[in-house]
Amino acid sequence: MIKLEDVSFSYGNVPALKNVNISETEPIIMGLWGRNGSGKTTFMKLLSGLENIDAGSINVNGITPYNNKEAMNNITYIQENHPFSILWNVEDALRFGALFNKNWDGELAEHLVTLFELPRKKKIKNFSKGMQTMLQIVLGLASKAPVTIMDEPTNGLDAYMRKQFYDALLDTYEEDPRFIILSTHHIDEIEAMCEKIAIINEQTIVRYEETEELKMHGILLSGSAEAIEPLIEGQSLIEKRKLGKQINVMIDDVFTEEWKARANKAGVTVEKAKLQDYLVNYTTKKEVHKV
Numbered sequence: 077m078i079k080l081e082d083v084s085f086s087y088g089n090v091p092a093l094k095n096v097n098i099s100e101t102e103p104i105i106m107g108l109w110g111r112n113g114s115g116k117t118t119f120m121k122l123l124s125g126l127e128n129i130d131a132g133s134i135n136v137n138g139i140t141p142y143n144n145k146e147a148m149n150n151i152t153y154i155q156e157n158h159p160f161s162i163l164w165n166v167e168d169a170l171r172f173g174a175l176f177n178k179n180w181d182g183e184l185a186e187h188l189v190t191l192f193e194l195p196r197k198k199k200i201k202n203f204s205k206g207m208q209t210m211l212q213i214v215l216g217l218a219s220k221a222p223v224t225i226m227d228e229p230t231n232g233l234d235a236y237m238r239k240q241f242y243d244a245l246l247d248t249y250e251e252d253p254r255f256i257i258l259s260t261h262h263i264d265e266i267e268a269m270c271e272k273i274a275i276i277n278e279q280t281i282v283r284y285e286e287t288e289e290l291k292m293h294g295i296l297l298s299g300s301a302e303a304i305e306p307l308i309e310g311q312s313l314i315e316k317r318k319l320g321k322q323i324n325v326m327i328d329d330v331f332t333e334e335w336k337a338r339a340n341k342a343g344v345t346v347e348k349a350k351l352q353d354y355l356v357n358y359t360t361k362k363e364v365h366k367v
């Protein structure tokens with residue numbers, strides 16, 4: 077489905093991606109997580125052929141996307157704040173979708189517009205942030221492109237609408253498996269939908285793993301300095317805070333029964349870190365060191 081080998085890209089003199097390597101052969105739902113400026117948008121632009129790579133090789137569903145008219149038939153990229161015409165309403169957007177997407181599913185589009193309770197005649201420019209996001213989701217899912225890329229698809233959605241999106245995505249994916257990429261800053265909002273997650277940091281993909289595997293990482297310990305210090309010796313710490321006599325640490329390791337037993341024996345509180353917290357610490361590495 078996608079294969080990038082040693083891909084690099086700069087905006088003029090500004091490097092945005094360096095030596096990116098990632099390969100996925102299955103039509104899965106993939107999460108793309110990274111902090112601000114890490115290179116997510118650039119990565120999605122290269123996949124969709126909006127920009128050309130400077131070095132390396134890129135293959136998306138069998139094609140090199142840049143300057144390739146086949147890209148339109150294979151790849152849909154729904155940007156955050158998609159630039160809809162100021163004159164358009166939902167019906168105009170759907171007509172546009174049908175015109176430019178070979179696999180357009182009009183029935184699905186209608187179903188999603190109803191599900192998301194989008195007004196058909198109101199100008200899109202007067203939509204709320206969440207309503208615009210919902211319309212972007214409609215266009216992304218109804219395009220039925222073999223490779224569908226959606227930038228921040230949960231942005232502005234409330235909990236109820238996120239659930240609607242979640243259900244709609246999984247329904248259409250089950251019916252028509254395809255390669256779907258969802259980018260986000262907030263992994264909690266998409267992790268339940270994604271089989272695998274790619275982590276982008278400092279302009280490259282640093283990890284690409286099964287969500288379940290990634291979720292096992294990050295151990296939080298808190299207790300007195302005397303109890304904690306022997307436990308963390310030799311471990312890779314990605315966060316360390318002192319609160320009076322208490323120390324809180326996050327260890328970059330897999331949360332196991334063995335860890336629980338060790339911590340309990342030492343009288344130290346132990347819990348699994350939230351994935352979002354783990355990723356933030358992993359990519360900032362405020363206190364990365366072997367003790």
Ligand SMILES: Nc1ncnc2c1ncn2[C@@H]1O[C@H](COP(=O)(O)OP(=O)(O)OP(=O)(O)O)[C@@H](O)[C@H]1O
Nearest residue numbers: 087090091092110111112113114115116117118119
């Ligand atoms: N048009 C541009 N011209 C010059 N530099 C750019 C341009 N677009 C992005 N960059 C730079 O490329 C790097 C990667 O940016 P990119 O937009 O891909 O990150 P991002 O992960 O999508 O960020 P965010 O989450 O904040 O949207 C950043 O250093 C950014 O400043």
